[in-house]
Amino acid sequence: MKIEPKDPLQASTQNSTETTQSRPTLRTVFLDRDGVINRKMPEGQYVTSWQHFDLLPGVPEAIARLNQAGLRVLVVTNQRGVALGLYTAADVDAMHTKLQRVLSVSDAHVDGFYFCPHDKHQCNCRKPLPGLFEQAKKQFPEIEPATSLVIGDSLSDIEFGHNLGLQTIFLEGDESHRQHQKPGASKAADLADRRFPSLPDAVDYLLA
Template sequence: MFLDRDGIINRKLPEDRYVRKPSEFELLPDVEAALAIMRDHGFVLVVVTNQRGIARGIMTEDDLIQVHQFMNSLLIKCGVKFEGIYYCPHDKNDYCDCRKPEPGMILAAAKDLEIDLNSSYMVGDSASDVEAAKNAGVKSVHISSADGDIGAELVFPTLIDFARHLHDLERSFPQPCV
């Protein structure tokens, strides 16, 4: 399970503002519960996040690492844990292969953690997340409470709605006939 960070795990700050320190990091409601459901259904949880505030000199890589340590500390209290946190520190015009919509972070995580792309999802709130999912060959999930189709395979208002959908899917599998 590949998850975008800002707007999915934590509250997104206004455009052009970056979460630079733990005090600016606020988990969204029910995120721990949603991640726990995903984990219980066998998904490896991985964050893939664009952080061009680093390339722009607004924050350092060390700031980002501290924010991620804080995120982990909040989640570990609820028994959930990201197996990987992948970030792209580059700017748009660096033309790297990691900045979403490029699939680099998803592909690297899949390789490092031996994740099967065919049974994976990329969950995000932006068109670049949906495109990255397609470029990596995983199912795309758009979390949005607004109207507006950006071409994702699945759309849910919140992360926990998607987690419940996964739960229902598994329960609805036909039982084998004996």
């Protein structure tokens, strides 16, 4: 179910000068990974290899539409399983390389992947802390919070966006996904600027 936005975003320049000045044109979309791009594992379990990477329906096409609209698409993801010794940073990179290949079949791509391999309270890059945003801005200095948005399915994603001044979208997911949501999902849904069932639904709204 769609929630009407408090302040509609722009995916393209509007005719109204006042509207354009108050709501800068969207340039960058940050995507969480697990639960947004691929199906989230049950709480306490991790996507350790491509074998367990279950791409959600419509995601390649949704990302392709963002690409075609000229939006920068970046993935920001906490990967605590690396710190727990369940898989390596190289394994994460390999999954992202494979994801790019799969996306390319739909003429889609991700412009950058940024992940936190640390455990809790060990770094500045574990969402909701700002380190992954800072890494992205180092690679793309033109990124600004006012022209950026984050799409996620957990409280840490939405707090990450709010702490940085980004617009936020919460993904509710299907019934199976909701069974695996982290604690705080209800708070995240209330805190987010808007919420949608899936990434394709969110993209439909952004590009409408």
